[in-house]
Amino acid sequence: MTGLDSSRAETPVLSVRDLEVAFPTPDGDVQAVRGVSWDVYEGEVLAIAGESGSGKSVSVMAAMGLLPATAQVSGSIAYRGRDVLAMSDKDLERLRGSSISMVFQDPMTSLNPVMAVGAQIAEGVRIHQRVNSRTARSKAVELLDLVGLPNAGQRVDSYPHELSGGMRQRAMIAMAIANDPDLLIADEPTTALDVTIQAQVIDVLERAREATGSALVIITHDLGVVARIAHRILVMYAGRAAETGMADGVFERPSHPYTAGLLGSIPRLDAPKGTRLMPIDGAPPSMLAPPPGCAFAPRCPRATPLCSQEIPELRPIGNQQSACHHGEDQYNEAEDV
Amino acid sequence: MLGFATRKLLISIVVLFFATLVAFLLVATVDPIAEQRVFLLSQPGGAEQIDRLEASLGLDKPLIERYGSWLGDLLTGNMGTSTDNGRDVTTLLGEAIPVTLRLVIAATVVSVILGVAVGVVSAVRQYGAFDNISTFFAFLFFAMPVFWLGAVLKDLGIRFNDWWGSRIFFTIGEQSPRLEADFWGTWADRAGHIMLPALTLVLIQLAATSRFQRSAMLDVLESDYIRTARAKGVPRRRIITHHALRNALLPVVSYTGLTFGTLIGGTVVTEVVFNWKGMGRLFLESLLDGDVAVTQGWLLAVGISVIVVNLLTDLTYGFLDPRVRDG
Numbered sequence: 286m287t288g289l290d291s292s293r294a295e296t297p298v299l300s301v302r303d304l305e306v307a308f309p310t311p312d313g314d315v316q317a318v319r320g321v322s323w324d325v326y327e328g329e330v331l332a333i334a335g336e337s338g339s340g341k342s343v344s345v346m347a348a349m350g351l352l353p354a355t356a357q358v359s360g361s362i363a364y365r366g367r368d369v370l371a372m373s374d375k376d377l378e379r380l381r382g383s384s385i386s387m388v389f390q391d392p393m394t395s396l397n398p399v400m401a402v403g404a405q406i407a408e409g410v411r412i413h414q415r416v417n418s419r420t421a422r423s424k425a426v427e428l429l430d431l432v433g434l435p436n437a438g439q440r441v442d443s444y445p446h447e448l449s450g451g452m453r454q455r456a457m458i459a460m461a462i463a464n465d466p467d468l469l470i471a472d473e474p475t476t477a478l479d480v481t482i483q484a485q486v487i488d489v490l491e492r493a494r495e496a497t498g499s500a501l502v503i504i505t506h507d508l509g510v511v512a513r514i515a516h517r518i519l520v521m522y523a524g525r526a527a528e529t530g531m532a533d534g535v536f537e538r539p540s541h542p543y544t545a546g547l548l549g550s551i552p553r554l555d556a557p558k559g560t561r562l563m564p565i566d567g568a569p570p571s572m573l574a575p576p577p578g579c580a581f582a583p584r585c586p587r588a589t590p591l592c593s594q595e596i597p598e599l600r601p602i603g604n605q606q607s608a609c610h611h612g613e614d615q616y617n618e619a620e621d622v
Numbered sequence: 623m624l625g626f627a628t629r630k631l632l633i634s635i636v637v638l639f640f641a642t643l644v645a646f647l648l649v650a651t652v653d654p655i656a657e658q659r660v661f662l663l664s665q666p667g668g669a670e671q672i673d674r675l676e677a678s679l680g681l682d683k684p685l686i687e688r689y690g691s692w693l694g695d696l697l698t699g700n701m702g703t704s705t706d707n708g709r710d711v712t713t714l715l716g717e718a719i720p721v722t723l724r725l726v727i728a729a730t731v732v733s734v735i736l737g738v739a740v741g742v743v744s745a746v747r748q749y750g751a752f753d754n755i756s757t758f759f760a761f762l763f764f765a766m767p768v769f770w771l772g773a774v775l776k777d778l779g780i781r782f783n784d785w786w787g788s789r790i791f792f793t794i795g796e797q798s799p800r801l802e803a804d805f806w807g808t809w810a811d812r813a814g815h816i817m818l819p820a821l822t823l824v825l826i827q828l829a830a831t832s833r834f835q836r837s838a839m840l841d842v843l844e845s846d847y848i849r850t851a852r853a854k855g856v857p858r859r860r861i862i863t864h865h866a867l868r869n870a871l872l873p874v875v876s877y878t879g880l881t882f883g884t885l886i887g888g889t890v891v892t893e894v895v896f897n898w899k900g901m902g903r904l905f906l907e908s909l910l911d912g913d914v915a916v917t918q919g920w921l922l923a924v925g926i927s928v929i930v931v932n933l934l935t936d937l938t939y940g941f942l943d944p945r946v947r948d949g
Binding site for chain 2: 349351374378379380381382383386387389391394395396397398399400401408409412413444446457460
């Protein structure tokens with residue numbers, strides 16, 4: 286399962302291998318992530334897509350060392366060759382916010398309500414750089430300006446509750462890029478926002494990424510977001526990779542029925558008039574006891590007896606990789622359309 | 623912040639007015655000369671004497687007029703005289719309030735500092751040895767009646783003094799009677815007297831405060847903005863002191879404000895156990911004697927302290943939480 290873009294010569298910024306994460310509960314272990322591998326390279330935008338509970342957030346939380354202490358993690362996560370999972374708390378603190386930083390889903394609850402946004406940004410600057418408080422503050426103003434907050438010089442002293450949702454998320458992005466990270470992770474950055482604001486925030490993210498030259502991993506269930514900025518995409522289902530490849534390719538010719546289902550369930554402007562949206566029937570499986578074969582089989586229109594017996598491994602199909610026993614059929618059919 | 627403070631102050635003044643009304647009305651139906659009445663009625667010419675007594679106290683006038691003149695006197699600092707011993711109510715309160723305030727402030731300061739510290743450590747090391755032990759003692763003291771805890775501490779204090787060979791803990795009164803000492807000597811004597819009653823209140827208060835602080839801290843540590851701070855690389859110690867504590871202090875500030883007000887009027891039991899001549903004692907005596915003027919003055923004094931403490935609580939809250947300031 287390690288064949289993701291192994292053709293590339295450079296070393297990835299972050300490399301995740303065979304990651305498994307389980308959370309013990311009184312009812313048994315919740316297997317949130319069941320063996321996922323991915324890389325993200327310098328300056329690249331990787332989208333991890335999937336529905337709630339597919340393990341997409343958990344896998345990046347693991348990369349940040351932000352999982353609760355009870356989580357059982359195996360596999361490896363390497364940041365520029367250094368094993369993140371083996372790092373001491375001190376090393377992790379040094380890594381977080383300077384080399385890898387993160388933008389969270391809900392900017393209302395993710396900002397400290399009793400600290401001015403400028404102070405929260407300046408704090409991150411002062412932790413990782415040797416600057417005095419005045420320099421940190423002017424850096425905060427600069428960053429707020431960069432993310433397009435009007436009147437940054439005054440807004441720097443605003444408290445989170447005094448800002449709108451979109452402005453708060455801009456402040457979060459400013460905080461995340463304060464130390465020119467190599468890798469920016471955005472966990473559902475637009476989900477909690479008004480539709481009208483979502484596109485703006487994605488643009489700000491893209492601008493912030495360009496300004497810092499960092500790689501970006503964007504986690505989303507919104508394929509519109511993926512289409513907008515992602516270079517590559519990893520589709521996850523039930524804690525495993527379903528499909529991965531260049532975003533354009535995956536959109537055009539999905540090689541996994543789940544990806545095809547996701548694409549069929551969103552409205553498209555270029556679809557012929559009268560095309561009906563096709564929802565995926567059923568619900569994702571319980572992660573307490575995932576099905577023995579392909580986790581998508583119970584909902585899959587292509588499922589055969591083989592699917593519920595044997596877990597399909599990720600393998601190359603066309604320019605992509607698909608974890609489907611019937612990936613070729615899916616891929617070829619997409620071409621015919 | 624200034625606008626917020628002014629707003630709160632204005633509200634306090636309105637509440638203060640209602641406090642005078644309630645303090646007056648609560649006891650207005652009590653007959654301050656009930657005892658004399660019984661005695662005088664059995665005497666020849668007693669009825670006239672009763673009339674004269676009523677007129678001198680203003681009891682013949684309608685309620686609203688009596689309230690008006692009471693309020694008018696109040697503004698000049700005159701709260702009337704005790705019908706029991708003829709002493710000036712303002713003087714009586716002036717003697718009792720500092721005694722009780724000393725006890726309540728000492729107990730509150732110590733219990734808040736300890737309570738916050740214990741609560742934070744318990745939360746940060748949840749289900750650790752310290753947490754389990756402090757939980758056990760918190761519930762133990764929380765469940766203990768004040769009079770019993772006071773009596774036990776008194777007994778322990780006396781045993782300690784015997785063992786030590788000299789008197790460290792005083793068990794009776796708020797200071798030694800007829801003490802002649804300089805400023806420091808007086809306060810040293812008061813310190814010896816305050817330890818056991820204050821400890822009684824501290825142990826019971828500490829139980830609640832530390833539990834409050836613990837649960838507030840646990841809530842805050844689970845919150846998204848703490849995760850953000852971690853993602854920013856903020857060291858764990860700084861997360862606790864700069865991000866979590868300030869947010870987790872808010873419920874404890876409210877709770878402390880509430881109990882401080884209650885304590886000023888509510889230390890009756892502790893004061894009686896340790897023979898303190900404070901507000902609790904004054905209330906008990908005035909109530910038993912049917913001493914209307916003193917009871918009214920007492921109610922008002924406690925009302926004012928509750929209002930002042932609430933104002934201070936609101937201001938502290940506003941200082942800690944910007945959302946409240948603007949609200």
